[in-house]
Amino acid sequence: MVVLWRRKWVLLLTVLLVTGVTAVVSKSLPEEYDAKATLWITEDTGTAAFDAVQAGEVLARTYAQVADSPTLADRVAIRLPFEASGGDVQSAMNFKPISETQLLRIEATDRDPERARILANAYAEEFINYSRAQLGETVESQITFADRASTPSQPARPQPTLYTLVGALIGLIAGVGMAFLAELLDRRVRSTEELEELLVAPILAQVPQLTRAAAAESAFEETFRLLRTNLQFMNREGAPLRSLTVSPSEGDGKSSVAFHLAVSMAEAGYTVILVEADMRRPGLRRLALPGRSDQITAGLSTFLSSQPDMDDVLYETDHPGLLFIPAGVLPPAPSTLLDAARSRMLFAEATQRA
Numbered sequence: 256m257v258v259l260w261r262r263k264w265v266l267l268l269t270v271l272l273v274t275g276v277t278a279v280v281s282k283s284l285p286e287e288y289d290a291k292a293t294l295w296i297t298e299d300t301g302t303a304a305f306d307a308v309q310a311g312e313v314l315a316r317t318y319a320q321v322a323d324s325p326t327l328a329d330r331v332a333i334r335l336p337f338e339a340s341g342g343d344v345q346s347a348m349n350f351k352p353i354s355e356t357q358l359l360r361i362e363a364t365d366r367d368p369e370r371a372r373i374l375a376n377a378y379a380e381e382f383i384n385y386s387r388a389q390l391g392e393t394v395e396s397q398i399t400f401a402d403r404a405s406t407p408s409q410p411a412r413p414q415p416t417l418y419t420l421v422g423a424l425i426g427l428i429a430g431v432g433m434a435f436l437a438e439l440l441d442r443r444v445r446s447t448e449e450l451e452e453l454l455v456a457p458i459l460a461q462v463p464q465l466t467r468a469a470a471a472e473s474a475f476e477e478t479f480r481l482l483r484t485n486l487q488f489m490n491r492e493g494a495p496l497r498s499l500t501v502s503p504s505e506g507d508g509k510s511s512v513a514f515h516l517a518v519s520m521a522e523a524g525y526t527v528i529l530v531e532a533d534m535r536r537p538g539l540r541r542l543a544l545p546g547r548s549d550q551i552t553a554g555l556s557t558f559l560s561s562q563p564d565m566d567d568v569l570y571e572t573d574h575p576g577l578l579f580i581p582a583g584v585l586p587p588a589p590s591t592l593l594d595a596a597r598s599r600m601l602f603a604e605a606t607q608r609a
Contacts, residue, residue, distance in 0.1 A: 262434035269430035277422025286410035290371035292379040295401040315352040375404035521576035534589035537582040554583020
């Protein structure tokens with residue numbers, strides 16, 4: 256039920272689509288009329304009435320098979336007042352012995368109700384004549400009209416209401432299948448428990464989306480205090496000396512998370528150095544040095560390429576205890592600056608200071 260509720264739009268759209276298509280198609284189908292003539296079949300057995308009735312039932316089922324004959328259909332086609340071949344006549348006919356009776360029903364289907372009536376009565380009459388001429392000497396039976404076919408007033412097909420209900424049922428079944436298929440193909444992570452299981456790592460905090468509301472901003476800041484506390488108690492040595500903030504794609508909030516975590520650590524009395532290591536799309540400087548970001552020239556790229564002292568690329572922020580190393584001038588090929596020895600030197604010195 257959880258899957259169906261989560262995928263309710265897939266289920267609903269599938270049901271509506273299948274139902275709608277069924278309704279439109281059923282209304283576009285040509286109308287067909289059924290005319291029914293009923294024959295009474297009796298057998299002169301000279302036995303008890305019950306046995307005679309049973310014999311009539313058996314004979315009715317037998318005659319239903321005999322009636323479906325190409326020869327008989329050809330004879331009926333000749334006597335019709337409208338043009339039709341024997342194959343057309345045979346395909347339009349249906350023969351049904353009525354259960355537990357001595358009745359045989361002959362049904363004719365046509366798009367014109369009057370033609371259906373004529374065809375049903377003509378076939379019944381020809382069948383009576385055929386049975387008397389061909390079977391009279393071998394079978395002691397009598398076939399008479401119990402009811403002649405009348406002109407149908409309503410089409411037998413299509414039945415839009417019935418078809419639509421069946422389409423809705425099929426759509427519901429298909430919708431359930433589509434919902435489970437969509438769930439199977441969906442690779443998104445929907446809970447912290449699922450994320451912990453996939454990463455085999457604990458979730459230290461859930462950062463809410465920051466809005467302009469004061470309550471939301473307070474909850475946002477409190478999240479990083481919780482994150483700071485969890486980092487402090489991760490292991491016996493306390494908080495890790497270095498941390499890296501990453502995400503799968505641009506705009507996920509790396510800069511915000513890194514900056515607010517650094518501020519939270521500084522508020523707890525730590526000396527923190529925040530390094531802007533994204534040299535392609537740097538965004539930390541606007542948070543760490545508001546109003547001064549455009550004046551920054553020296554930074555991480557300067558340290559890795561020109562080998563100056565760390566003090567030359569280290570900037571104080573408005574938050575006590577928080578120092579900042581910006582990305583610096585953006586090089587055309589940032590990967591060329593990733594010299595392992597120089598990078599280790601940077602982090603070794605930064606770790607001694609903060």
